[in-house]
Amino acid sequence: MTADDFPPDCRATLTINLGAVITNYKHCGKLASTAECAAVVKANAYGMGSEQVARTLFNQAGCRSFFVANLTEAITLRRVVPTAVIYVLNGIFPAHTDYFIHHNIRPVLNDPGQIKLWSELDQTGTRPCAVHFDTGINRLGLSSEETRSFVTDTALRKKLNIALIMSHLACADDAANPMNSQQLNKFTAIRQHFPDVAASLANSGGILLGPDYHFDLVRPGLMIFGGNPHRGKEAENIDPVCRISGRILQLRQLESGQTVGYGVSWTADRPCHIAIINIGYADGYPQLFNNCGRVYINGRMLPVIGRVSMDMIAVDVSELNPDEINVRTGVELLGEHITLEMASEVSTLSQYEILTGVRERYQRIYQ
Amino acid sequence: MTADDFPPDCRATLTINLGAVITNYKHCGKLASTAECAAVVKANAYGMGSEQVARTLFNQAGCRSFFVANLTEAITLRRVVPTAVIYVLNGIFPAHTDYFIHHNIRPVLNDPGQIKLWSELDQTGTRPCAVHFDTGINRLGLSSEETRSFVTDTALRKKLNIALIMSHLACADDAANPMNSQQLNKFTAIRQHFPDVAASLANSGGILLGPDYHFDLVRPGLMIFGGNPHRGKEAENIDPVCRISGRILQLRQLESGQTVGYGVSWTADRPCHIAIINIGYADGYPQLFNNCGRVYINGRMLPVIGRVSMDMIAVDVSELNPDEINVRTGVELLGEHITLEMASEVSTLSQYEILTGVRERYQRIYQ
Numbered sequence: 001m002t003a004d005d006f007p008p009d010c011r012a013t014l015t016i017n018l019g020a021v022i023t024n025y026k027h028c029g030k031l032a033s034t035a036e037c038a039a040v041v042k043a044n045a046y047g048m049g050s051e052q053v054a055r056t057l058f059n060q061a062g063c064r065s066f067f068v069a070n071l072t073e074a075i076t077l078r079r080v081v082p083t084a085v086i087y088v089l090n091g092i093f094p095a096h097t098d099y100f101i102h103h104n105i106r107p108v109l110n111d112p113g114q115i116k117l118w119s120e121l122d123q124t125g126t127r128p129c130a131v132h133f134d135t136g137i138n139r140l141g142l143s144s145e146e147t148r149s150f151v152t153d154t155a156l157r158k159k160l161n162i163a164l165i166m167s168h169l170a171c172a173d174d175a176a177n178p179m180n181s182q183q184l185n186k187f188t189a190i191r192q193h194f195p196d197v198a199a200s201l202a203n204s205g206g207i208l209l210g211p212d213y214h215f216d217l218v219r220p221g222l223m224i225f226g227g228n229p230h231r232g233k234e235a236e237n238i239d240p241v242c243r244i245s246g247r248i249l250q251l252r253q254l255e256s257g258q259t260v261g262y263g264v265s266w267t268a269d270r271p272c273h274i275a276i277i278n279i280g281y282a283d284g285y286p287q288l289f290n291n292c293g294r295v296y297i298n299g300r301m302l303p304v305i306g307r308v309s310m311d312m313i314a315v316d317v318s319e320l321n322p323d324e325i326n327v328r329t330g331v332e333l334l335g336e337h338i339t340l341e342m343a344s345e346v347s348t349l350s351q352y353e354i355l356t357g358v359r360e361r362y363q364r365i366y367q
Numbered sequence: 368m369t370a371d372d373f374p375p376d377c378r379a380t381l382t383i384n385l386g387a388v389i390t391n392y393k394h395c396g397k398l399a400s401t402a403e404c405a406a407v408v409k410a411n412a413y414g415m416g417s418e419q420v421a422r423t424l425f426n427q428a429g430c431r432s433f434f435v436a437n438l439t440e441a442i443t444l445r446r447v448v449p450t451a452v453i454y455v456l457n458g459i460f461p462a463h464t465d466y467f468i469h470h471n472i473r474p475v476l477n478d479p480g481q482i483k484l485w486s487e488l489d490q491t492g493t494r495p496c497a498v499h500f501d502t503g504i505n506r507l508g509l510s511s512e513e514t515r516s517f518v519t520d521t522a523l524r525k526k527l528n529i530a531l532i533m534s535h536l537a538c539a540d541d542a543a544n545p546m547n548s549q550q551l552n553k554f555t556a557i558r559q560h561f562p563d564v565a566a567s568l569a570n571s572g573g574i575l576l577g578p579d580y581h582f583d584l585v586r587p588g589l590m591i592f593g594g595n596p597h598r599g600k601e602a603e604n605i606d607p608v609c610r611i612s613g614r615i616l617q618l619r620q621l622e623s624g625q626t627v628g629y630g631v632s633w634t635a636d637r638p639c640h641i642a643i644i645n646i647g648y649a650d651g652y653p654q655l656f657n658n659c660g661r662v663y664i665n666g667r668m669l670p671v672i673g674r675v676s677m678d679m680i681a682v683d684v685s686e687l688n689p690d691e692i693n694v695r696t697g698v699e700l701l702g703e704h705i706t707l708e709m710a711s712e713v714s715t716l717s718q719y720e721i722l723t724g725v726r727e728r729y730q731r732i733y734q
Contacts, residue, residue, distance in 0.1 A: 007466045010438040010457070043649035043677055043728065069678040070645065071377040072730075090377070090616050090645060090678070093694065099374045111617055113694075138627045139643055139679060140617050170631055179631055249457050250478050250507050260505045264537055264546055276506055278437065278457055282410035282723040286653070287716070310410055310719060311436040311457070312506060327460065327480075349654070352677055356649040360727060361410065363439075 014362035020239035038065035040221030119159035128163035135186040137170035151193040172205030205229035243335035246277040261306025272318040284357035296337035381729035387606035405432035407588030486526035495530035502553040504537035518560040539572030572596035594718040610702035613644040628673025639685040651724035663704040
């Protein structure tokens with residue numbers, strides 16, 4: 001043992017299946033038909049590890065374009081995929097221009113100030129960028145008025161090498177929402193002004209809305225990481241990427257009337273057996289799972305009882321034979337049996353938030 | 368610029384005030400009077416950085432005892448405070464004994480199996496440990512029956528060097544809860560069997576319950592990090608430790624009727640100005656802040672509108688003069704003005720969960 005050794009099995013584990021990342025990415029690409037399939041790897045690849053995910057997608061799945069949120073994420077990613085196209089969704093600010101150029105990173109220009117900044121930097125129009133048009137989410141991107149002004153400003157447009165025009169859907173996860181077709185119509189109208197430029201509208205949910213939404217490049221994130229934006233539909237083709245396994249710290253017998261956890265929010269209505277598991281909200285298992293989470297042990301779905309603690313949860317294991325469970329028994333909190341959809345449903349957390357919520361304390365295992 | 372440079376200001380910042388950590392620790396110590404004041408630094412010191420926090424508390428505040436959740440946290444901490452006492456709350460497992468000994472770490476023995484393991488390892492009773500008695504939270508620790516058996520087992524007790532007996536309160540944050548005095552009475556009875564051993568019952572909330580709960584050692588966590596377990600009371604002596612500041616990515620004008628964000632959950636009922644800020648749930652600002660969060664800009668509390676996105680929130684800044692706000696204007700999401708208590712109240716998140724929720728994407732600044 002050296003001073004740097006860590007013991008086995010003293011932490012919960014987060015297992016990330018990179019094979020499933022490849023499968024899911026290819027599934028997105030197939031759905032998107034002729035459109036290029038990029039990958040959104042912001043927020044540390046939705047918590048799954050941007051370095052491992054991007055390297056895998058580039059080397060083993062042919063992905064050539066990546067989207068991140070900020071410039072720090074982009075610079076980190078550039079070390080991993082030296083020749084890929086990298087876009088920064090948050091845009092560009094005056095102090096950042098040299099970094100974009102030095103690392104060959106493309107800004108997504110979100111407002112007239114950013115367009116001016118990039119155009120003045122690069123009057124010859126050789127450095128590629130994306131321009132973001134808002135079509136209704138009212139987050140980032142040119143407003144309708146700014147869009148009208150920009151599309152007809154030939155002089156300004158000549159100073160830019162626009163490699164991509166894009167917009168973002170507000171309700172792509174809800175196929176029936178009329179907002180989708182409204183945004184599609186607005187984006188289609190804008191696109192008329194850029195006949196030779198690649199266009200992109202769809203995130204994961206947008207891909208499932210059908211070919212009209214695919215344009216030239218799609219930007220899946222959630223589906224690559226095993227999430228399913230359109231609950232239930234198409235789920236059979238999305239493989240789980242993330243498995244969270246805890247270990248049992250202690251098994252307890254309770255008498256009827258005994259309470260469990262902080263705030264005594266659960267009371268045994270019969271004698272029962274409980275297991276204390278080494279995962280809590282500091283690991284990214286939020287208190288929204290209080291008294292409603294589910295874990296999987298030895299073939300059974302078992303309920304989380306009481307409040308989630310910072311480092312632990314309690315599970316009612318009375319259904320199991322006491323002989324078949326001990327401190328070495330594996331406990332699945334997320335994975336093949338406790339799916340993202342199921343965890344989302346019981347907790348009201350979005351699948352996105354569950355994924356990006358995974359914390360640093362887990363022992364991470366890449367498969 | 369080197370390849371390792373990161374640009375300024377492209378990330379939101381998490382500023383951790385180590386001076387306030389010292390002040391708060393000393394305040395806990397003063398409240399606890401003659402009891403030793405330990406520090407609970409599990410979960411990366413509640414998200415604030417266990418290395419920086421423990422080094423500061425050891426070197427500048429005289430803290431000599433630390434509690435962590437698991438052995439990996441303990442080994443990491445051992446490098447930082449080589450001579451401190453370190454306890455592992457999760458207990459000990461067969462594969463871990465060598466690590467405890469090698470790194471001079473003390474297990475908190477939670478059940479008869481762990482007691483047997485440690486006693487067989489160290490029959491001379493020289494290696495210190497803690498024994499945890501459950502008094503009602505039903506999480507970790509000896510049950511009532513196991514306790515009765517253990518306290519009278521003189522032979523077994525002789526094989527152990529019990530440096531600390533402890534228990535944990537289930538309702539310490541609710542001073543009026545009768546559970547507190549029930550647990551106090553149980554623990555006091557157990558303590559009669561260990562007249563020469565240091566005893567510990569109180570976490571932060573327990574410290575505020577008064578001297579009866581202090582025994583020989585108190586174990587604050589939340590209060591050291593600027594949280595206040597008894598909402599409102601004693602808050603004047605707890606300094607905020609954590610400040611979260613975002614940057615404005617874009618300012619937008621909305622017409623009446625326009626919607627903001629995913630799922631179009633917010634609609635402007637008048638023309639207004641909004642700011643898009645570079646913090647989202649992937650940074651640890653959960654969707655429980657949807658349409659109810661508050662940020663502080665230029666002396667005003669302003670509302671988060673619409674859903675929290677993965678990397679952004681939208682804020683209604685119509686109250687501000689458009690001339691006084693631009694992309695360089697600072698935005699406080701947590702700190703002196705948006706206190707932990709306030710953030711907890713609007714979101715229903717516990718102060719503990721808000722603190723431990725802070726994610727790796729922030730630029731961290733220690734003061």
